[in-house]
Amino acid sequence: MTIKLGKNPKDFKKTLTVVSIDGVSDTLSITYIYRDPVQMAELLDKRAAAAAAEAEASAKAALEAEAAEAAATEQGRDAAAAPVKIPSIKEGYLAQAHAAANEVLEIATGWDxxxxxxxxxxxxxxxxFPGALVAIQARYQQAVTEVRVKN
Structure with a gap:
């Protein structure tokens, strides 16, 4: 076989097993986007930058809430007059699920x-199938790593 450079695939398919809450297993075939190591690093950099921006925004909001509380106390008002909105468990779960779905859309183009x-x-x-989105992402990481280990 002769090696031909510049012939990377556009995508590739991998199958994984997902398990429903009642323990029933099923297979799912995902069409993943092929990324070379540089493109993969760019995706991970993009995700890291987004996570850093989110952490910075959260820290800024916490500092602003603390400053508002201090100002209210200094002015003799009840600091509880301006409550800080704390996300509910449901809101936190939904935010994480939406983020995971969007991350899957960054690495895959279809399914069976x-x-x-x-x-x-x-x-x-x-x-x-709780945990399916994490499993889809893990299978992608495994597929990319498998190929590099074999070389």
Missing amino acids: VDDAFTAENLLVLEKE
Whole structure:
């Protein structure tokens, strides 16, 4: 076989097993986007930058809330008059699920499910097969690592 450079695939398929809450296993075939090592590093840099920006925004909001509380106390008002909004557990879960669905859409283009490959349907998959979105991402990482280990 002769090596031909510049012939990287556009995408590749991998199968994984997902398990429903009642323990029933099923297979899911995902079409992943091929990324060379530089493109993969760019994606990870983009995700790291987004996480850093989110952490910075959270820290800024906490400092602003603390300053507002201090100002209210200094002015003799009840600091509880301006309560800080703390996300509910449900809001936190939904934010994480939406982020995971969007991350899956960054690494994959389709699946062997009759329903469209959309963020909404990925969220339905996650509800019916808890942990499926993490499994999809882990399978991608495993596939990329497998190839590099074999070389």
